[in-house]
Amino acid sequence: MKLKIKTRLYVCLYCFTLTLFSSCYDDKGGLVDIKNDNLTNNKKIIIGERSGNINLFLEESNEDNFLVLEGDMLIPKSSVNVLKVYNVNEFKFEGIDDDIAYFKKQYSAKTTKFRSAINSNILSGAELWEGRWVYFAFNNKNNFDKEQYATIFKAICHWANKTNMRFKIVPANSHLKKITIFKKSKGCSCSVGSGNGNMNLSLTCDFQSIVHEIGHAVGFGHEHQRPKRDHYLTNFHTDKDYQFIKEGMDRLGENGKAIVAILKANLSKENVYDDSLPFDYNSVMLYGSWPRNHLVLRDFLKRNNLPVYTRLNGELIERPVYGLTSIDISKTYAAYQ
Numbered sequence: 050m051k052l053k054i055k056t057r058l059y060v061c062l063y064c065f066t067l068t069l070f071s072s073c074y075d076d077k078g079g080l081v082d083i084k085n086d087n088l089t090n091n092k093k094i095i096i097g098e099r100s101g102n103i104n105l106f107l108e109e110s111n112e113d114n115f116l117v118l119e120g121d122m123l124i125p126k127s128s129v130n131v132l133k134v135y136n137v138n139e140f141k142f143e144g145i146d147d148d149i150a151y152f153k154k155q156y157s158a159k160t161t162k163f164r165s166a167i168n169s170n171i172l173s174g175a176e177l178w179e180g181r182w183v184y185f186a187f188n189n190k191n192n193f194d195k196e197q198y199a200t201i202f203k204a205i206c207h208w209a210n211k212t213n214m215r216f217k218i219v220p221a222n223s224h225l226k227k228i229t230i231f232k233k234s235k236g237c238s239c240s241v242g243s244g245n246g247n248m249n250l251s252l253t254c255d256f257q258s259i260v261h262e263i264g265h266a267v268g269f270g271h272e273h274q275r276p277k278r279d280h281y282l283t284n285f286h287t288d289k290d291y292q293f294i295k296e297g298m299d300r301l302g303e304n305g306k307a308i309v310a311i312l313k314a315n316l317s318k319e320n321v322y323d324d325s326l327p328f329d330y331n332s333v334m335l336y337g338s339w340p341r342n343h344l345v346l347r348d349f350l351k352r353n354n355l356p357v358y359t360r361l362n363g364e365l366i367e368r369p370v371y372g373l374t375s376i377d378i379s380k381t382y383a384a385y386q
């Protein structure tokens with residue numbers, strides 16, 4: 050629980066460090082307003098180490114023996130090893146990155162060790178994030194509107210609240226391994242696992258889509274591409290279907306060849322390190338019968354009754370809309386103990 054609180058705080062801190070982001074979400078999905086005037090000029094922001102974990106952002110409290118975590122939780126000062134203190138006025142988000150790297154090195158023996166992906170549902174070949182820290186950066190040229198930023202942060206907060214993963218937004222030029230978020234005109238995508246990668250988000254990417262893309266960032270492939278999927282899904286497209294789809298897309302002015310190639314790639318079976326966890330029809334990593342990544346394609350498939358797959362009894366599968374399921378969460382814990 051402690052870790053979850055911390056991760057949320059990182060995201061939230063960014064919210065009020067850059068005034069662009071004015072809100073974050075709490076455990077129950079409620080909106081927590083974060084305003085600049087939460088911090089008065091004489092308060093301080095502290096990086097500290099507590100129970101072997103560093104990167105705590107805390108504020109000084111009016112009560113001598115306590116620090117304030119997350120605006121309203123008091124933490125005994127004696128439980129925190131203070132590493133660095135910033136005056137609020139001097140607090141520059143850009144400056145913190147290097148400090149964290151420095152302190153992390155010093156305290157590496159104490160930080161949570163990451164383990165190999167071998168006993169997890171992680172996509173074969175993907176690397177895990179060290180210490181369960183996933184770093185995101187926003188491309189400087191992005192111009193997401195306030196609502197889009199709020200949805201992105203809501204999705205990150207959802208992961209932070211529901212799993213043991215920890216997330217931090219770092220500057221675009223940070224030397225840390227990170228996934229850079231780009232605004233695109235079409236589609237939603239993300240590189241898989243740890244490393245320098247990209248997440249591409251467009252207006253069609255809603256909360257569920259972004260939670261899905263973060264799943265890729267964490268290291269997961271698609272639920273419908275797991276090796277055991279044939280025991281749960283059927284009616285995948287045939288070569289004849291693909292040819293029909295290609296021609297249909299070409300007629301609609303789209304690049305049929307490219308669309309079919311992507312579709313095939315996103316529906317073929319892939320290897321994972323361990324496929325033993327139950328198959329999950331509600332997983333955030335499952336498309337459902339009508340993938341929504343490409344809206345022209347989705348409408349075409351629907352018009353022609355060509356779902357990308359169905360249940361074994363032929364029933365269509367709705368796109369799940371609830372964020373992470375308990376199995377998604379179990380998979381994450383199994384991978385990142």
Ligand SMILES: [Zn+2]
Nearest residue numbers: 261262265271
């Ligand atoms: Zn995906």
